[in-house]
Amino acid sequence: MKLLAKNESLCIGCGECEKICSKTYFKEANQEKSAIRVIDSKISVCSQCGECMDVCSVQAISRDKNGVVRVNKKVCVGCFMCVGFCPELAMKMQGDLLEPFKCIACGQCAKVCPTQAIYISEEA
Amino acid sequence: MDVENYKLEHKFLKEYNYDLKPLDKGYTDRTLYINVGNLDIKEKPVTPLMKDKFIGGKGFGLYYLWQGVTESTKWNDPENEIVISSGPVGGITQYPGSGKSLVVTLSPLTNMPIDSNAGGYFGPFLKFVGFDAIELQGKAEKDVIIIIDGTKGTITLEEAVGETIDTHILGEQLTEKYADNEEDKRNIAVISTGTAADHTNIGLLNFTFYDVRRKGIRLKQAGRGGIGTVFRDKHIRAVVIKCAGVKGNLNHPVDQLTLNKTGIKLHKEIHDLDNSQNQMRKIGTANIIQIMDQYDLLPTHNYKFGAHKDTYKIAPEVFIEKVTQNSPDGCWHGCSMACAKAADHFELKTGPYKGQKVTIDGPEYENAAGLGSNCGIFDPDAILELNFYCDTYGLDTISFATLTAFVMECYENGILNKERTGGLELNFGNQEAVFELIHQMSKGVGFGKIAGLGIRKMKALFEKEYHADPQFLFDIGMEQKGLEFSEYLPKESLAQQGGYGLTNKGPQHDEAWLIFMDMVNNQIPTFEDKAEALHYYPMFRTWFGLNGLCKLPWNDIAPANNKSTDEPAKIPEHVQNYVDIYNAVTGKNIDKFELIRQSERVYNFQRIFNIRMGYGKRVHDKLPYRAMGPVTVEEYESRQERYDSQLKEFLEYDTTGKTTAEKIKVMREYRESQYEKLTDAVYKRRGWTMDGVPTVERLQELGMDLPELLEVVEKHR
Numbered sequence: 113m114k115l116l117a118k119n120e121s122l123c124i125g126c127g128e129c130e131k132i133c134s135k136t137y138f139k140e141a142n143q144e145k146s147a148i149r150v151i152d153s154k155i156s157v158c159s160q161c162g163e164c165m166d167v168c169s170v171q172a173i174s175r176d177k178n179g180v181v182r183v184n185k186k187v188c189v190g191c192f193m194c195v196g197f198c199p200e201l202a203m204k205m206q207g208d209l210l211e212p213f214k215c216i217a218c219g220q221c222a223k224v225c226p227t228q229a230i231y232i233s234e235e236a
Numbered sequence: 237m238d239v240e241n242y243k244l245e246h247k248f249l250k251e252y253n254y255d256l257k258p259l260d261k262g263y264t265d266r267t268l269y270i271n272v273g274n275l276d277i278k279e280k281p282v283t284p285l286m287k288d289k290f291i292g293g294k295g296f297g298l299y300y301l302w303q304g305v306t307e308s309t310k311w312n313d314p315e316n317e318i319v320i321s322s323g324p325v326g327g328i329t330q331y332p333g334s335g336k337s338l339v340v341t342l343s344p345l346t347n348m349p350i351d352s353n354a355g356g357y358f359g360p361f362l363k364f365v366g367f368d369a370i371e372l373q374g375k376a377e378k379d380v381i382i383i384i385d386g387t388k389g390t391i392t393l394e395e396a397v398g399e400t401i402d403t404h405i406l407g408e409q410l411t412e413k414y415a416d417n418e419e420d421k422r423n424i425a426v427i428s429t430g431t432a433a434d435h436t437n438i439g440l441l442n443f444t445f446y447d448v449r450r451k452g453i454r455l456k457q458a459g460r461g462g463i464g465t466v467f468r469d470k471h472i473r474a475v476v477i478k479c480a481g482v483k484g485n486l487n488h489p490v491d492q493l494t495l496n497k498t499g500i501k502l503h504k505e506i507h508d509l510d511n512s513q514n515q516m517r518k519i520g521t522a523n524i525i526q527i528m529d530q531y532d533l534l535p536t537h538n539y540k541f542g543a544h545k546d547t548y549k550i551a552p553e554v555f556i557e558k559v560t561q562n563s564p565d566g567c568w569h570g571c572s573m574a575c576a577k578a579a580d581h582f583e584l585k586t587g588p589y590k591g592q593k594v595t596i597d598g599p600e601y602e603n604a605a606g607l608g609s610n611c612g613i614f615d616p617d618a619i620l621e622l623n624f625y626c627d628t629y630g631l632d633t634i635s636f637a638t639l640t641a642f643v644m645e646c647y648e649n650g651i652l653n654k655e656r657t658g659g660l661e662l663n664f665g666n667q668e669a670v671f672e673l674i675h676q677m678s679k680g681v682g683f684g685k686i687a688g689l690g691i692r693k694m695k696a697l698f699e700k701e702y703h704a705d706p707q708f709l710f711d712i713g714m715e716q717k718g719l720e721f722s723e724y725l726p727k728e729s730l731a732q733q734g735g736y737g738l739t740n741k742g743p744q745h746d747e748a749w750l751i752f753m754d755m756v757n758n759q760i761p762t763f764e765d766k767a768e769a770l771h772y773y774p775m776f777r778t779w780f781g782l783n784g785l786c787k788l789p790w791n792d793i794a795p796a797n798n799k800s801t802d803e804p805a806k807i808p809e810h811v812q813n814y815v816d817i818y819n820a821v822t823g824k825n826i827d828k829f830e831l832i833r834q835s836e837r838v839y840n841f842q843r844i845f846n847i848r849m850g851y852g853k854r855v856h857d858k859l860p861y862r863a864m865g866p867v868t869v870e871e872y873e874s875r876q877e878r879y880d881s882q883l884k885e886f887l888e889y890d891t892t893g894k895t896t897a898e899k900i901k902v903m904r905e906y907r908e909s910q911y912e913k914l915t916d917a918v919y920k921r922r923g924w925t926m927d928g929v930p931t932v933e934r935l936q937e938l939g940m941d942l943p944e945l946l947e948v949v950e951k952h953r
Contacts, residue, residue, distance in 0.1 A: 169566060170422070171448050190484025191329040191570030192496060196503020205500060208492035210484045 113179030114217045114234050115160040116148070122229035123153045129221035129230060136220050137213065138206075145206050147215040148230070155230065158202040158215040164194035178217075178234075185211045246381060246394035252277040256366060256389045262324030262487045262821040263287065267296070268367040268391070270382060272470055273314055273374025277391055282368050289940065291782035293323035294351040295838040296369045297340025298845060301349055302944070304373055307848050311344040311462070312469045314375040320362065320427075321369035325821050326784020327360030328570070329484045330499025331813070332506065333786030335360050335568020337443060343461040343741075344437040345635070345690045346718035348849040349842060350461030350741050351781060355567025355576070356443030356454075357425035359784055361386065361479035364486050376471035383414065386479040387423075396473040402430040402678075403442040404594060404628040407453045410476050411446060420480070421446040426453070428474040429464030430630030435680030436688025438635040438720075439464025442627060447578075449563060454578065455597050456567045459632040460744055461719060462690075468630075482569065490823035498813050498820070503572045506793050510573075514792050517564040519552045520575035521601040521788075526551050528605065532875075533725045533751060535610040537664050538641035539714055539862050540871050542725045546614040550604055554616050573789045575600075579620055586671045587625060588678075596624045605723035606637025611644060612664030622667075622674060629678045634744075636677075638720035639691050640670055643683075645712055651704040657683040691715040711861040717742040717851065726863050729755040731766040734914050737859045738770060740842045740852075746787065747774040753805055767917035776811075778835035783818065790814070837940045840923075840930045847929060848948045854928040857915060865907045869896045872903075879903055929953065 130146035138145040148157040160181050165173045172187035173194060183194075190210040195203045203214050219232045257264070265282045282296075290299045297319035304317040318341045328334045337359030343350035362370060365386025372382075379396040400406045407426045415421040426444040433439025441458040489495055510516055515523050525547065528534035532542030555577075564574030579596045599607075599619055607613060607622045626633040640662075646652045647662040654661060660669045660683055676684025686694065691713045698704040714721040719742025726732040732755075735748030750769055753759045760766045780787050795809045802808065811828050819825055826834070846852025866872040872879055873896055880899070883889040889902055919926055923934030929952045935941045 166563060167572075169449070169569065189329045189482045189569045190496075191572075192484075192500045193503050193570060193572045195500045196505075196572060197507045205496050208485075208496065210492075 113160060114232065115180070116157050116215055116217050116219070116222065116230055117233035118155045118157065118230050120153060120155055120229065122227040123150060123155055124227055124229075125150055125153050126226065128224045128226065132220050132224045136218070147202070147204060147213055148221055156200060156202055157230070159200055160217065161199065163197065163199055164203055167193050167197045169193075180217050181214070182216055183212060183214060188212070246396060249380065249393040249395055250275045250277065251393075252391040254279060254366065254389050254391065256386065259363060259486060259488050261490055261823050263292070264363055264366050264368050266367060267300075267321075267369040267371065268384075269371045269373070270391070270393075271374035272372060272376040272380050272382075272393070272472055275393060276374075277393075279367075289837050290841075291323065291834055291838070292368060293321050293326070293336070293338040293784050294340055294353075294778075294781040295323075296321040297338055297351060298349060298838065298842055300369065300371050301340050301342070302841075302845055304371065305342060307850065309342060311342045311347060311466055314470075315373060316342045316466060318372040318463060318466055318470070319369055320358070320372075321784075322359035322363050323782055323784030324487075325818055327363050327487055328489070328495055328499075328817065328821065329482070329568075330495045330570050331817050332499070332502055332566070332571045332573045332789040333568075334570065334784065336780070336784045336786050337362075337458065338781050338784070339441060339458040339463050341461075341463050341466045342849075343463070343718070344465045345462045345692065345720075346742055346851070348717075348846045348851045350463065350719070351842075352441075352458040352460040352463055353746075353781060353786075354441065354443040354458035355445075355456035355786065357445040357479075357568065358427055358443050358475075358477055360482075360568060361425050361477045364479045364482065365477060370475075372470065372472065372475075374470065379471045379473040381410070381473050382475045384475070384477045386477065401428075401434070401473065402628040403428050403444075403455060403630065404624075406474060407442065407444040407455065410474055411444065411453055414476050414478055418451075422448055423478055423480045425477050425479075426474055428630075429467050430628050430678070432629035432631045432674075432677040432688065433464035433468040435685060436631065436677050437462045437465050437690045437693070438632045438639070438688060439466075439468060439630045440632045441467060442630065445567060447565070450578070450580065450595060452595055454565070454567070454576065454595070455627050456576070457627065457632075459634060461741065462632070464630040464632075487821050489821040491820035494816055494820035498816050499570060502789060502793075502810075502813065505795055506572045506789075509796060510793055513794065515552075516573050516575045516788065516792050519556050519559070520577045522555050522577075522599055522604050523552050524601055525604055528724070529609075531756060532728070534605055535641075535723050535725045537612055538610060538645040538712060539721070539725055539727075540645075540868070541874060542727070544609050544612075544614070547609060549614040550608045550616050550619060555599060555604070558616060558620060571786070571789070573792065575788055575792075582620060582624070584621060584624065585617075586621065587675050589628075594624060596620050597627065598623045602723045603633045603637070606634055606641075610637055610641040610723060611670060613667050613670065614665075615667060618667045618671075622670065625671075625674050625678075629674065631674070631677060634722050635690065635720040636674070637723070638714050639687055639694070640673065642691050642694070642713055643687055646698065646704070649708075651698055651702055651709075656702065690718065691720055692718045708867075711867045713860055714862055715743070716859055716863075717856055719743060721863065724749070724751060726751065727865055730910055730914055731760055731769060733859060733864055733911055734766060734770045734918055735773075736863060737857050737911070738915065738918050739774070740839065740846060743859075743863070747777055749773075759805060763913055763917040766914055767921040770914075770918045771921045772806075772832070775832045775835040775839060776806075778839050779814070779831055782834060782838060785814075833938060837938050840935065840938065840940055841945065843924075843928075843930055844945050844948050847952055852928065853952070854915065854919075854926070857928060859911065861904060861908070864911060865903055866900060869900070872896050872900050925953070927952070
């Protein structure tokens with residue numbers, strides 16, 4: 113299963129991961145629009161556990177062939193139950209966006225992390 | 237189930253085209269009128285007066301029903317209407333419990349307006365396809381199906397041909413027929429009832445939604461007051477609605493962010509706390525069966541007792557095992573409270589569908605307590621199967637259960653016997669007889685036809701035909717205003733007696749559920765305290781019905797710090813949530829006080845509507861004594877210690893050497909006088925005369941001094 117793994121002891125809280133994430137998906141550097149959040153050297157990001165898939169009543173959330181949990185925005189009705197029920201608090205809502213967003217383990221943040229505190233893991 | 241086995245042919249009657257347009261701040265600003273008799277279909281504008289004074293939901297329902305009927309209209313006259321409306325907040329997907337449909341009609345049980353609410357997708361869909369309410373009037377010659385297609389902007393009337401009426405088949409067939417493919421089924425919602433609604437006064441309306449996980453329809457019910465009976469009397473077979481593309485902003489709210497944030501806050505609260513509070517996600521409303529039993533509040537044997545030694549057999553844990561798929565279900569998007577439950581692949585053991593494997597929605601607490609302990613049935617499978625047949629036959633489970641408990645007590649007292657019931661041995665606990673009774677109701681034969689009249693009409697019949705003692709019938713017949721009681725035992729809570737008795741539509745707990753506040757927690761000891769609670773809570777709860785909202789997410793979950801607030805029973809943070817989401821949708825700026833005033837306007841309107849129809853006065857708020865205290869020697873003696881000590885403590889009455897009959901008499905005088913004092917206090921707090929009529933001054937204060945209302949109250953001053 114592909115996921116963004118973390119080694120929090122290495123995190124220096126530089127915020128580069130948040131910037132690249134929000135730039136990649138929302139075209140702006142804005143912590144609120146990042147799927148990864150670093151607060152006091154605590155890294156909050158999706159563990160791809162899939163609990164949100166069970167919570168979603170319209171089956172808008174599913175696991176892709178790499179094991180990554182993804183939100184189908186076309187099917188999503190914007191109830192945000194998945195946000196409230198995420199054990200990692202890693203499903204996000206921002207402003208008046210109508211659908212939630214989350215880490216899809218694309219690895220952009222891992223590339224810019226200066227200390228390798230985050231990295232893509234593909235272990236089963 | 238193989239729906240192909242059931243023939244479904246329709247004959248085209250009429251098509252009407254309308255313009256699709258987006259909502260604005262929670263309203264479409266128009267409603268839909270359909271007369272199934274003369275096939276008239278038209279759109280009506282929503283006026284500022286409607287929005288300001290009636291808000292939506294049951295407010296709109298009552299408003300239109302008032303226009304449609306006169307004081308002499310009967311429930312089965314063509315001009316009676318069924319009005320269905322959601323409300324301005326209804327259909328938001330972010331806040332739990334936001335998908336309710338409110339249904340209003342003149343009831344065959346009470347002869348005055350009834351309102352009942354249901355989950356399912358119809359209410360939100362109706363708004364999204366373009367209408368704040370739908371009025372159904374007239375009477376068709378042959379059965380019709382109404383199809384509202386919001387993907388095209390068409391309304392079609394078709395003549396239904398074929399024999400299918402029962403919902404579990406018809407709902408599935410119509411979903412299949414009007415969906416383009418499997419994906420499209422989630423866009424279909426159906427309203428229908430069942431065969432028993434043709435033959436009884438306790439017919440309900442089923443509201444479907446398509447469960448994409450189970451790949452089948454689910455049912456939610458507008459149960460109370462015989463609305464399904466009116467639906468069938470109008471020869472409506474079903475109303476089908478199609479609405480594609482549900483998103484979180486279709487209400488076009490002024491403040492999407494507040495909706496998102498407030499919704500997520502409650503989702504998180506439910507996620508964190510539900511398991512340690514009410515376990516609504518795990519078991520739903522049935523979680524309280526044993527608690528009710530422990531506090532002697534579980535209606536048992538027609539409300540004689542509040543507990544039974546076999547309650548453990550229908551305990552929540554038993555039903556948890558029956559509920560399958562382990563996925564908490566909401567009845568509209570975004571309901572993380574998810575109290576809807578279902579048992580899948582349940583093989584029916586009786587009736588016309590014997591052997592079929594079906595999905596059964598429920599059980600709700602009301603079903604388990606009513607069909608269970610109140611009828612002396614402690615077999616969970618029997619309760620589930622009765623629950624299924626109530627739904628598919630279109631019978632209100634509460635009325636069915638309460639009237640069955642009544643006929644059982646009549647049977648055990650010799651008012652009924654085998655000859656009079658056509659062979660049914662209706663002793664408490666005889667589930668075979670209850671199954672026979674329900675199947676008779678579906679066919680309109682035998683004693684089922686008599687029982688289906690409801691308790692009020694049965695009382696008159698038993699007095700006339702069998703010379704039964706009318707006082708005894710009045711004492712044990714658990715109906716008021718013609719409506720059967722819901723399933724709580726109010727004997728030891730004066731406030732709950734008021735919560736049942738001093739209501740607009742009859743003894744249903746949706747106005748006030750004060751048993752715990754009153755009896756267990758002793759938070760409202762004086763008459764004034766009780767009167768304040770019987771003002772605030774009915775008004776607060778009325779507000780849900782104006783807005784398309786469900787009551788459960790208000791107080792079936794509470795914030796972690798709720799106990800340290802000023803008024804924990806009100807759940808202040810959640811009250812503020814409702815103020816916030818209402819303002820966020822509509823752009824208005826109400827506070828928690830205006831919220832209550834919004835309800836008061838509609839509540840007083842409904843009271844005056846009752847008075848206009850010849851009811852709604854003090855005499856109609858009187859309760860059967862079974863709701864207030866022990867009627868029989870058996871009942872008194874079963875709790876003798878409690879009653880004896882109350883007589884000593886409250887009345888300084890020396891019970892030594894007194895017969896039970898003497899003690900019952902003294903107890904009765906005391907309890908009835910308490911209820912009268914409570915009634916005085918509540919009427920005063922609500923701004924009514926001592927006869928229960930809203931005063932002109934109160935109407936002026938509320939801005940409800942409308943000429944048609946003044947005309948009624950002035951006649952009854």
